[in-house]
Amino acid sequence: MGRSPCCSHDAGVKKGPWTEEEDKTLVEHIQKRGGNVGRWRGLPKAAGLNRCGKSCRLRWTNYLRPDIKRGNFTDDEERLIITLHAGLGNKWSTIATHLEGRTDNEIKNYWNTHIRKKLLRMGVDPVTHQQLPCDQTNQHVNGAAAALLWAAAAASLGGLSTGALMQAQLLQQLFQAIGSNNSTTGLIANLAAANTVLKSSSSIVPNQMNYLQPSYLCNTSNFVEQHVVQQQLTNDTSPGTSSFAAAEPADQLCNTAASYDLAPAGDWSPAREFAGLLEPMMELPGLCSLEGDSFWKDTLEESYRL
DNA sequence: AACCTGCCCAACCGCCGTCTA
DNA sequence: GTAGACGGCGGTTGGGCAGGT
Incomplete structure (x- = not known):
């Protein structure tokens, strides 16, 4: 496994930005070979370019390749x-x-x-995707529960169906499971328990899920339009098959929310606490996912926006 | 107009893993 | 088994540009 001699040491090889002429030469050469580059090291000489092979490869793969999509990210x-x-x-x-x-x-x-x-x-560590250190660490569970209630309130204010509120109740159960033990080590076990709750409620959670994805909670992009959520709830929710009682009235949920510390001081918010809490679930096999379920995405997204 | 500052992104650098003689 | 060749990858740099003073 010897180290590659760096072609940048080649004498007289041009560096820096590529000119239009060089681009054209490189593209024409590769197209002439039917897109088959062969060995990059030999390419510059064959194409008549005063560049090193590595530079040619980079220019092709990052810029000149025909299947490259340019422009802003969606x-x-x-x-x-x-x-x-x-x-x-x-x-x-x-x-x-x-x-x-x-x-x-x-x-x-x-x-x-x-x-x-x-x-x-947004107060999220871009490396770990965890909530950045917060003085209120011991309020994680309360914060998460508050996130749930924000979500429930948002759902009700948004005029979602009873099914939506039932799903909000499911979230509540999820947090009860999470919150039953405040220790760090117990958290994982409780998350697993929470996952069991989610799994046992497949009649409410429409899609087969793989794992929770906190990143859905950590960006400000809009999720699926609400009518899509409504549509999905109409299609996928099966009232009567749930083990949950009828949804609490929205105002009751809001009243319950008042019993938590809901004051999002500074850049702190319950939804972000929720996102941080969910992070460990990434590591557990067979957990539920928010992917493909626009209700969860929308509800939580909405709760963050509030 | 001139200068400064911060941002963006194409391109470079150096290391790593794989292949091959 | 060893070492060189090579492509791929992730981190970093610096030129160009826009916006602010």
């Missing part, structure tokens, strides 16, 4: 990057394989210049 792409980064870390090339037409370099740049700052503004 909300969906941004969300996907955050989600993938939460699970993969700085594996830009792996992340890039999930975003058609985007290069690892582009994603890396976008992360460093946009997403990273956005997460920091």
Whole structure:
């Protein structure tokens, strides 16, 4: 496993920005070979370029390749990057394989210049995707429960169906499970218990889920429009199959919320606490996911916005 | 208009893993 | 088994640009 001699040491090889002429030469050469580059090291000479092979490869893969998608990242792409980064870390090339037409370099740049700052503004550590250290650590559970109640209130204020409130109640159960033990070690076990609650409620949670994705809670992008949520609830919720009682009236939920410390001082908010709490679930197998379930996404997103 | 500052992103650098002789 | 060649990857840099003073 010897180290590659760096071609940048080659005498007289041009560096720096590529000219249009060089781009044209490189593209024409690769197209002439039917897109088959062969060995990059030999390419510059064959193409008549005064560049090193590595520079040619980079220029091609990051800029000249015909299947590259240019332009701003969409909300969906941004969300996907955050989600993938939460699970993969700085594996830009792996992340890039999930975003058609985007290069690892582009994603890396976008992360460093946009997403990273956005997460920091939101009080989320862009490396760990955890809530940044907060003086109110011992209020995590209360904060999470408060997030639930914000969500429930948001759902009711948004005029969602009884099914939606039932799902909010499911969230409440989830937090009861999480909150039954305040110790750090107990948290994981309680999250697993919470997952059992979610699994046992498959009649309410419409889609087969894999794991909770806190990143959905940590960005300000809009999720699916509310009418889609309504549609999904209409299609997927099966009243009567749930083990839950009828939903509490919204005002009751709001009253319950008042019993928690709901004052989001400074940049703290219950939903972010919720996001931090959910993070450990990423590591547990077979957990439920928010992916594909617009109710959870929308409700929690809405709660964050409030 | 001139200068300063911060941001963006294309490109570079150096390390790593795999392949091959 | 060893070492060189090579492509790939992630971190970093610096030129260009926009906005502010």
